Amino acid sequence: MSMAEIKPRNIKFNLAGEDKRNWFNGDPVATAMMDGASVLFPIGETFFIESVVHFRDRVTDPKLLSDIRGFQQQEGVHSREHRRYNKAIEAFGGNIAELEARLQREIDLLDAKNASPEYRLALTCAFEHFTAMLAEHVLEHPDFLEGAEPEFARVWRWHAIEEAEHKSVAYDVWNLVKPKGLKGYVMRVRAMFKATSVFVGQSRYNAKAFLRARGYDRARYTVWGVLRFSMIRPGVLRKTLFEYLAYFVPGFHPWNKDSSHLIEKYKSAYEA
Template identity: 40%
Template sequence: MTISSTPDGVTVKPRHLRFDVKAELRTLWHGNDAFRTAFFNALSLQFPDGEQQFINAVRLYRDEITDPKLKSEIKGFIGQEALHSREHKDYNEALKSRGYDIDALDQRFQKHMAWVGRLTPSRQLAGTCGAEHYTAVLANAILRHPEWMEGATPTMKQLWRWHAIEETEHKSVAFDVYRACVGSESLRRIVFLFVTWNFFKYTFLNTCSLLRTDGKLWSVRTWLGGLNFLWGKPGVLRKCLPEFLAYFRRDFHPWQQDNRSLLEANLRELEA
């Protein structure tokens, strides 16, 4: 019986792209806006170690999968996440040119990820499904609302679009492995609460750390602009909130958000 739920027309395959963002990361690359730049940089800081943990969690169950389609998608998932980890590691290293103490921020997050890596395999995989849900919803939003990246430098736009495309393509792979090998709905939803807390915790802490170095941590204007960006207009998190919460439904599945047409359109633009 086929257990892969990736729909027809969607292929999970890594694209070996490289992005030279060193020069752009010396600047406030997102429209010269301190908060928007710090927010996206704060997300990037979690990706190298976070995505390696996603790979590790799926590998724990890879040998239990017999469906050839899902086995192929697991291989593609690992390839995509490995390349994301590589590009964001270079991205984060380049942030040091602005005086950020990236090593300290990495150590803080690595301590958390080491704890995650000591959890039982089922909890690690449930955590991966939850974190993949956040990246999939944010990826969909970035693809659907190109105006959210208005003012960003060209290479940074492309890097985030590429990442969003591939997160969309593989958004059900870990979920399908979990459903086939673990299947507990209560564990999936309980672990998502912890994932939610840690996702927002480290994004907030990283954003504050970056703004402190920029001398903007106590700037009321910076925070008002940031709150408007996230919760007002355009309202990045506000518009994503219903999709975030959909994960708690008993019948939830990542492809209930069927954004294949959006994916195809962005793929054409990326390749162009």
């Protein structure tokens, strides 16, 4: 069960207007990596909501029902704000519709294969583990966004807080409805492998597409720059590897790692 209050903050961020093409520390690679992840949110988070809400009728616990409501509202606003974010960055180069179509294709494939609601939920749990890991990375390393344009830093910290707050909602529903025994574990692991290839593959693809569209098409950006950001500095993939592996432990639960102190530390900045 969630250890944090899941509080939707309906904020409209002001990202359009000025040219902030290298909004992340003036670094084109770091900017493209974050923008590449942002492309996945509007469609991805809509899918997460649907896959969780599908099982709402099976839930009787009033706390989990209210967590689901909070989750749905938070992801709804994230989806809306990342659509606005993506529209704003498109002005710097890159074709959002083309990139989004790649993610939509994965969802269409699930529809075509008649994927079960349980498997869709398992995918959501896996993606939510990714967003929680990245969120906690942002909150645990205050220097990560230190040199970023303030409004971009604000949108990412806001998203990070809310991802940490609702990180267990999909998983708590999964625990209620998952196939029994080994079958449930195998489905959860299979979904994590799929989610890993989609999340890592597409966010990197998107980052490279942005770099090329913005005139940074040399390998020192698209190959080495992307590798350096992931593995060396700030080394997001390297630093989250341990958390990633924790997902494969049979008794995994998102709140086995208590991140409530991180939420408490930052949330006052977003109080109305």
